[in-house]
Amino acid sequence: MGFKPFGYKGLETGSREIVSHAVKQDKAALKRGAVSVQEPWDEKDDGGKVTFATVQTYGDTTHTFVERKGYDGLFLPGYKSPITKDCYLAKLPAGNLNFIDHVVGNQPENEMIHTEYSALRSIVVTNWEETIKMPINEPAPGKRKSQIQVSNLKERGMEFLTIPDTYYENLRARLKDAPITVTENLDVLQQLNILVDFDDKGYLLQIFTKPMQDRPTLFLEVIQRHNHQGFGAGNFKSLFKAIELDQERRGNLY
DSSP states (O other): OOOEEEEEESGGGTOSSOOEEEEEBTTBOOOOSOEEEEEEEEEEETTEEEEEEEEEOSTTOEEEEEEOTTOOSSSSTTOBOOSSOOTTGGGSOOOOOOOOOOOOEEOOOOOEEEOSSOEEEEEEEEOTTSSSEEEEEEEOOOSSSOOOOTHHHHHTTOOBOOOOHHHHHHHHHHHHTOSSOOOSOHHHHHHHTOEEEEOSSOEEEEEEBOOSSSSTTOOOEEEEEESOOSOSHHHHHHHHHHHHHHHHHTTOOO
C-alpha cells in the first residue's frame, strides 16, 4: 500500500513479549457509552509518556485509544528505528495515499441492500465531529449461501479484487441519466477495477484489496472523494448485480 517501515519493537529493543513493526505514509499511521476492557495505562521511554485505554466494540473486537500529548519519540514507547533497511523501497513508485478515511467492521449476523440473490445490511456510526467513521456491514439472508495512485500500488505488489465487466456496463447506463459527470476515463477505471458511486452532488472512486491474511476477514479499501461523503453504498447492489449477471451468463446462478 506504499507504506514505509519507520519503527520496530522486539527483542532487540528490550521487548520480550511483543514484536511489532510500525509503518507510515503521509498522515496515515494509526466515552460515551463505551464498555471498558482495560482501564487507562501509561507507557514511558526517553521520548515521554503515552496514555492508552481499550474499549469493547462488537464481538471480540476492541479499539485502543492513544493519547500522545507531549510525546516526541519515534512512534510509541519502546519503538526504535528499523534495524534493517529495504533497498528496494526507494526504487518503487510512491503509494500516494494521504490518510485513513474510515474503518469498516463486518458482523457475522438495519438498512437493507439487496438483489434477488444477494443481500447486505449496513449502518455507519461516527462521532459528532465526523473525524471517526465506522461502517458496520452484516450479510443478510439471500437465496445464495455466500456473498461475500492504483497502478503504483499494483506495481508495489498489492492485489485488488477483479470486477466483472458487467459492473461497468451497468455503471455506464446509470451515468447517462446522472446529474454529475465523472471526469476520469471510464475505460481506465474498468481496466484498473475501480468502482464508482455517486449522488446528486458528487461521486467517489473505490477499490478493494484481496484478503490480506489466511483468514479472509481483513482487506483494505482505497477511496478517492469528489464532493461525496458516502461509503459506496450504491456499489453494494450494483456489484452484487454485476456478479450475478456474470454468473447467469455462465449458467451457475441458482
